[in-house]
Amino acid sequence: xxxxxxxxxxxxxxxxxxxxxxxxxxxxxxxxxxxxxxxxxxxxxxxxxxxxxxxxxxxxxxxxxxxxxxxxxxxxxxxxxxxxxxxxxxxxxxxxxxxxxxxxxxxxxxxxxxxxxxxxxxxxxxxxxxxxxxxxxxxxxxxxxxxxxxxxxxxxxxxxxxxxxxxxxxxxxxxxxxxxxxxxxxxxxxxxxxxxxxxxxxxxx
Amino acid sequence: xxxxxxxxxxxxxxxxxxxxxxxxxxxxxxxxxxxxxxxxxxxxxxxxxxxxxxxxxxxxxxxxxxxxxxxxxxxxxxxxxxxxxxxxxxxxxxxxxxxxxxxxxxxxxxxxxxxxxxxxxxxxxxxxxxxxxxxxx
Numbered sequence: 001x002x003x004x005x006x007x008x009x010x011x012x013x014x015x016x017x018x019x020x021x022x023x024x025x026x027x028x029x030x031x032x033x034x035x036x037x038x039x040x041x042x043x044x045x046x047x048x049x050x051x052x053x054x055x056x057x058x059x060x061x062x063x064x065x066x067x068x069x070x071x072x073x074x075x076x077x078x079x080x081x082x083x084x085x086x087x088x089x090x091x092x093x094x095x096x097x098x099x100x101x102x103x104x105x106x107x108x109x110x111x112x113x114x115x116x117x118x119x120x121x122x123x124x125x126x127x128x129x130x131x132x133x134x135x136x137x138x139x140x141x142x143x144x145x146x147x148x149x150x151x152x153x154x155x156x157x158x159x160x161x162x163x164x165x166x167x168x169x170x171x172x173x174x175x176x177x178x179x180x181x182x183x184x185x186x187x188x189x190x191x192x193x194x195x196x197x198x199x200x201x202x203x204x205x
Numbered sequence: 206x207x208x209x210x211x212x213x214x215x216x217x218x219x220x221x222x223x224x225x226x227x228x229x230x231x232x233x234x235x236x237x238x239x240x241x242x243x244x245x246x247x248x249x250x251x252x253x254x255x256x257x258x259x260x261x262x263x264x265x266x267x268x269x270x271x272x273x274x275x276x277x278x279x280x281x282x283x284x285x286x287x288x289x290x291x292x293x294x295x296x297x298x299x300x301x302x303x304x305x306x307x308x309x310x311x312x313x314x315x316x317x318x319x320x321x322x323x324x325x326x327x328x329x330x331x332x333x334x335x336x337x338x339x340x341x342x
Contacts, residue, residue, distance in 0.1 A: 013220075020224045027228055034235045048294075052251050059258060169269045171262070171284060183294075185251055188287040189258035190265035194272055205284060 047153025047180035054147045054155050055176050055185050058119075058132055061146065063191045065117050066170050072193070074162035074201040079121040079130065081162055082138070086195060089113040121157045129156035129179065153180035164202040168193045171205060249324055251292040252299055253331060256320040259287055260333040263303055263318045267337055274342030277314060279305040293324055312339045 062081070066072065071084040091111035118138055121130040122145075131145035148154050158175040165171045170193055175186040266282035281288070281303040288301045302321045309315050314337050321330040 016221050020220045023224050023228070027224070027231060031231050031235060034238065038238050048251075052254060056254060063261070165283065166266060166269045167273065169265050173287075185255075185292050186290065187255055187258050187292075188262065188284065190262040190283060192265040192268040192272070194268075 043153075044181045047178050048183055050150045050153045051155050051176055051178040051181075051183060051185055054150070055174060055187055058147060058160075058174060058176075059172065059187060059189060061134060062119055062172055063189065065115075066172075066191045066193055069170075069193045069196045070114055071198040072162075072170065072196060072200070072202065076161050076201065076203070079157060079160040081119050081160075083117050083119075084114050085117065086112055087115045119160070121160060129154070132157050132160070147176065153178050155179060158184065162202055163205050164199065165190055165205050168196050170196075170202070249293055249329060251294070252290065252322060252324065252329070255290045255292050256301060256322065256329075256331045257333065259283065259301055259303060260318040260320050260331065262287060263305060264316065264333070264335050264337075267305070267316055271314070271337045271339045274340045277307050277316070277337070277339070279307060281305075295324075297324075299324060312341065313337075314339055 062083075065083045065085045068085040068087065069083050070086055071082075073082040075081065088110045116136055118133075118135050120133045120135060120138070120142060122133055122142055123130045129148065131148035133142035133145050135142050148156060155176050155178050158177050159173070160175075161173045163171045169190050171188065171190045173186070173188045175184060177184045262283035263281060267277055270277055270282075283303075288303070290299050290301065291297070293299050299322050304319045304321070306317045306319075307314050308317075316335050316337050318333045318335075319330055320333075321328065323329070
C-alpha cells in the first residue's frame with residue numbers, strides 16, 4: 001500500500017511538471033513580448049513627442065517675430081524667411097528727460113528698434129536632412145539648429161512655405177518628419193502683421 | 206530516486222499553484238504597463254496642436270478684417286486645404302470643422318473659435334477665445 005502511494009505521488013509531480021513547464025515558458029514569452037513592445041512604443045512616443053514639440057517651437061518662433069514684423073522676405077524655394085520686426089530697447093539718448101523720482105523712468109526711455117531674424121533651413125555637410133536655424137545674419141554655415149539633433153529622435157524639415165492670405169496676413173505651412181519613426185506632422189497657421197510695410201517673395205493665395 | 210520521491214511527496218500541487226498565481230500577477234502587470242504607455246491613452250495630441258493653429262489662422266483673418274474696418278463674418282476664412290490633416294497616429298485623414306461666434310456690440314468683439322474633429326467615431330474639440338478691436342472707417 002505504502003509502495004503504491006509513493007508511486008502515485010511521484011507520478012503526479014511529473015504530470016504537474018509537464019503541464020506547468022510549458023505554461024511557464026508561454027507566460028515568460030508573453031511577458032517578454034509585451035515588455036519589448038512597450039519599450040518600443042515608449043521610444044516611438046518620445047520621438048513623436050520631440051517632433052511635435054519642435055514643430056510647435058518653430059511655429060511659435062516664426063509667428064512671434066512675424067506678428068511684430070516691419071519687413072518680411074520669404075524664400076520659399078529654400079524654405080527660409082527673413083523677418084525684420086519691431087522690438088524695444090533702452091533709449092539712452094533720452095535719459096535727460098526721464099523723471100526717475102516719479103517712477104516714469106521706463107516710459108521715457110523705451111525706444112523702437114528693429115531686429116533682424118532669419119529662419120534658414122540648411123543641411124549640414126554629410127547630411128541629407130535639413131534642419132532649421134534661427135540666426136541674425138544670413139550665413140552659409142550656421143550652427144546650433146533649433147530643430148533636429150535631438151537624442152530622443154532627430155527630425156528634418158520637409159517644407160516651410162509662406163504665402164499671403166489677405167493684406168498683411170502671413171500664412172505659414174510647416175511639414176516635419178521624424179527620422180526615427182518616419183511619422184510626419186504638417187501644421188498650418190496664419191498671423192496678422194499690422195505693422196508690416198514691405199513684403200517680398202510672398203505669393204498671394 | 207526513492208529519496209527524491211519521498212522528498213517530493215509533500216510538494217505535489219504547489220508548482221501548478223505557483224504558475225497560476227504567477228499568471229495572474231503578470232497579467233495584471235502587463236495590463237498596467239500597457240495602460241501606462243501614453244500613446245495608447247492619447248493618440249491624438251498632434252491633431253489638437255493642428256486644431257489650435259487652425260484656430261489661430263481664423264483669428265488672423267478676422268483681425269485683418271477688423272483692422273481694415275470690414276464687418277466680421279463667421280465663415281472659415283483660412284485656406285480650405287488646412288481643414289484636412291493626416292497628423293493622427295493612425296495616419297488616417299481627419300477633417301476639421303471651424304465654428305466662429307462673435308459677441309459684443311461695441312468695438313471690442315469677443316470672438317470664440319471652436320475647432321471640431323472626429324476620430325474613430327469619437328468627437329473632439331478645442332475652444333479658443335480672443336478679443337478683437339473693430340476699427341471704424
